[in-house]
Amino acid sequence: MDIYPAIDLYGGQAVRLYRGDYAQMTVYSREPAQVAQTFARAGAKHIHLVDLEGAKTGKPENLPVIRKILEATRLFTQVGGGIRSMEVVDTYINAGVDRVILGTAAVTDPDFLKAALARYGQRIAVGVDLKDGFVAIKGWTETSALGAETFFGQMEALGVRTAICTDISRDGAMEGTNRELYRRLSRSYAIDLIASGGVSSLEDVRALRDMGLHGAIIGKAWYIGAIDLRQAVEEAL
Numbered sequence: 338m339d340i341y342p343a344i345d346l347y348g349g350q351a352v353r354l355y356r357g358d359y360a361q362m363t364v365y366s367r368e369p370a371q372v373a374q375t376f377a378r379a380g381a382k383h384i385h386l387v388d389l390e391g392a393k394t395g396k397p398e399n400l401p402v403i404r405k406i407l408e409a410t411r412l413f414t415q416v417g418g419g420i421r422s423m424e425v426v427d428t429y430i431n432a433g434v435d436r437v438i439l440g441t442a443a444v445t446d447p448d449f450l451k452a453a454l455a456r457y458g459q460r461i462a463v464g465v466d467l468k469d470g471f472v473a474i475k476g477w478t479e480t481s482a483l484g485a486e487t488f489f490g491q492m493e494a495l496g497v498r499t500a501i502c503t504d505i506s507r508d509g510a511m512e513g514t515n516r517e518l519y520r521r522l523s524r525s526y527a528i529d530l531i532a533s534g535g536v537s538s539l540e541d542v543r544a545l546r547d548m549g550l551h552g553a554i555i556g557k558a559w560y561i562g563a564i565d566l567r568q569a570v571e572e573a574l
Contacts, residue, residue: 357468466502
């Protein structure tokens with residue numbers, strides 16, 4: 338299993354939200370590229386970036402700092418947050434991003450998702466953010482009528498290879514990850530599943546690894562020192 342330490346970007350800074358609430362934001366670093374270098378020194382091979390402003394506006398608001406991160410490390414980089422047009426997908430791919438995550442657009446514009454998959458294949462992933470069992474969109478500010486299983490079934494049918502699934506209620510809450518959710522989804526769909534939200538301990542990492550998940554995203558737990566990243570990478574193997 339791959340470990341994806343996360344940097345959520347807002348105003349060019351590394352921040353974290355509590356349960357997706359923009360009003361409950363903590364700034365952890367004003368130099369995200371330095372944080373990425375710290376990840377690399379700890380043995381990480383991957384990184385997960387989210388443009389929180391882009392999630393609201395649909396534009397790559399933090400592209401300059403993402404470029405700095407790409408220049409500072411050689412980590413496999415996946416980016417999400419407000420990617421709702423082929424122009425933005427092209428911008429990230431041309432900048433050197435390895436994988437682009439479609440969230441809101443995968444729900445509201447399936448034709449765009451199909452076009453992106455046709456052009457870039459496995460370099461396109463889908464972000465499935467769940468609130469009370471339903472898919473949330475637009476930076477977690479709205480909830481769609483799509484249930485998790487329905488949406489995963491649709492994505493599998495379209496040939497989506499990778500999905501990043503977040504239980505918003507666990508995100509940043511340090512209450513442990515939703516193991517039952519990931520166990521159920523991993524058994525039901527032929528999609529490489531990356532768990533996000535609430536990965537708070539090495540026990541969580543081991544549990545997700547033993548389920549056979551493709552990856553796990555570690556955010557707040559690293560920033561507050563609850564998880565040693567080097568140990569997490571080793572445990573995930």
